[in-house]
Amino acid sequence: MMNTTLVSDLSDLEVLSPSMNLYLKPFAKVNISVSLPMLKVAGQAISNWEVMEKLRNMCSPHHFTLLRVAKSTLEFVRFEGEVENKTLVPTFVSMLDGKHIKLSGFSGLLKVTCGESKINFPSRHDWDSYFRDSKEHDETQPGERPDTVYISNIPCKFFMSKSGSTVSSDMIVQAFIVYGDIRNIDIPMLDPYRTDVQSAVPSNFRTFSYGSKLNFEAYIQYKEYIGFDKCMAALRGKKLVLKESDGKAIAATIKVEFDKTKHLSAKSIAHRLQEKKKIEKLQKDRERQKRKEKELEEKRLLAEKMKELQQKKEQEERRRKREEKRRKKQEEKRALEEAEKLAKRIALEERKLLLAQRKLESIRLLSELLDRVKASAQQAEVERLEREIARKAEDERKAKEDEEKRRREKDLKRKLKLEKKEEEMKTRLEQRKREGDFRKDQKRRKHAIKKLNPKEPLMSSVHKSSKSQS
Missing domain, CATH: 3.30.70.330 (RRM (RNA recognition motif) domain)
Structure with missing residues (x-):
């Protein structure tokens, strides 16, 4: 589950690691x-x-x-x-x-x-009383005293290595060394055998999953108590903030506790290392056994494959023999069928030849008869054609006469029409000529009136002219 949010107000940030763009922000x-x-009403919500x-x-x-x-x-x-x-x-x-x-x-x-809201965070009294009253812890030994900070729900993105494939423990050390020298650090997420080791450790140990989360957890053990105390005090009621290159800031709600499980004590480290070696040895044995089983399986598969190839080869040989036998039978059958077909074809050709001869004789007889019928029919046809030619010639002569008559009538109509148009045009020309003479006469009159009295209005001049004329 993601526990990150975008932050817009950066005024109260506290510097954790400027080189890594990491800061702390109070809750x-x-x-x-x-x-x-x-x-009072049923169903009301x-x-x-x-x-x-x-x-x-x-x-x-x-x-x-x-x-x-x-x-x-x-x-x-x-x-x-x-x-x-x-x-x-x-x-x-x-x-x-x-x-x-x-x-x-x-x-x-x-x-x-x-x-x-009250901050749910352990105080100095909590860890002092816990380790003082616990009979299972030896405060003289590292990991069994208040020196280890347990941080969970840390986004992997905040401490991702340059390759971008996994979390970098060096970056965590670089960030938290500001509070004091670090003796040891453990990130369960980076141990691929941790899920197998946890089955062999006591029940108070936490369980982990390798590479299955977006967040991780870390144990940070300081050499001195003062470093542990500074780190707890600095992280009290704070969020972890990352400033990205694009200017955005992401805040993560992390959970901080002091370690109660002796996670980084010498006994726990040795026990985990021992269990890890056992698991690695068991893993190697398993891999060796798997390789042997794989080799035996490959040999078995190879033997089965060779056996299958031999069987296929034998089957192919038997199939080839059957095909050869079948092919010979088919060739014999085909030869017999070809012989029968050839005999039938010869008999058929002979019959066709006989029929052709008979047909030829019939054709000759019919030709002779037709020649005789044709001679008499040709004479009748010649007479009929002569009558037809005479009839057609008469029809053509009558058609030419009709065509000539129609052409004369058409020419006469065209001539009359042209004469009519010519008469109309003459009439129009005469009318236009009279109109032109009238306009010219009018212009001459107006010009003469202007010469006689140019200061008087035009209508007065016309009136006087008309009076003088009268």
Whole structure:
């Protein structure tokens, strides 16, 4: 499960490793409780989504980076909200604590209580009392005293090696050495045999899965108590933040505890190493046994293949003999059929020849008869053709006469039409000539009037001219 979120407010970041772009950001969480009314109608329900929307609107213009339901009962609903900056927590508390909200479908108001979330993180008293009171730990030995920090839910992306294939332990050392010298470090995710080793270790050891998660866990053991104490104090109530090359910042909610399992004690390391050697030896034995079984299987398969090839060869030989025998039978049968066909063909050709001879004789007899009939028929045909030619010549003569008559009538009509058009054109020309003479006469009159009295209006001149003419 991914536990990362994008961060927009970077004002409260604390530097962890500038070279790796790693920072720490304080938690900014609030707990919100909403009292629920008694449900009087069967089937009536309260929408947590509606309640969250009401809470978001009450905090406007501020907003939650995360708001989720932490607990839900018939009496109340508890929400857990995260904000951008720890300095905003009092603002959210003042905006929500003691307020009321109204939900659709309910007549009464729902009371809201809000307060800052307490940090679930071990204190110095916790680990001091644990190791002091424990009879199974020897505080003089590394790994059995407060010197090992256990961190889980770390995104692999934050400490990925340059090859991008796995988590780099050197990068973890580089990041956390700022709090003190590191004696030892263990990342279970990097050990492919850890899943087999865990079956041989005591039940209080945690289980791991190799390469199956997006997050990993790490044990960091410091040489001095002061380094352990600084690391726990620095990580108390903090998120791990990575600044990417594109300017975006990703925050991861990591879980930090002090180690109670003696994970990096000498006995545990030796025990894991011993179990690892046993598993490696067992693995080698298994691989050797698998190779032998594989070789035997290959030999067996080769023998079976050779046997199959021999069987196929024998089957092919038997098949070839059967095919040869079948081919000979088919050739004999085909030869016999060819002989029968040839005999039938010869008999058929002989019969065809006989029929052709008879047909030829019949044709000769018919030709002679037809020649005689043809001679008499030709004479009648000649007479008929002569009559037909005479008739056609008469028809052609009559047709030519009719055509000549129609041509003369057509020429006469065309001549009359042309004469009519010529008469019309003459009439039009005479009319146009009279109109042109009239226009010229008018122009001469106007010109003469202008010469006689150019200052008088045109109509007065025309009137005077008409009077003088009268």
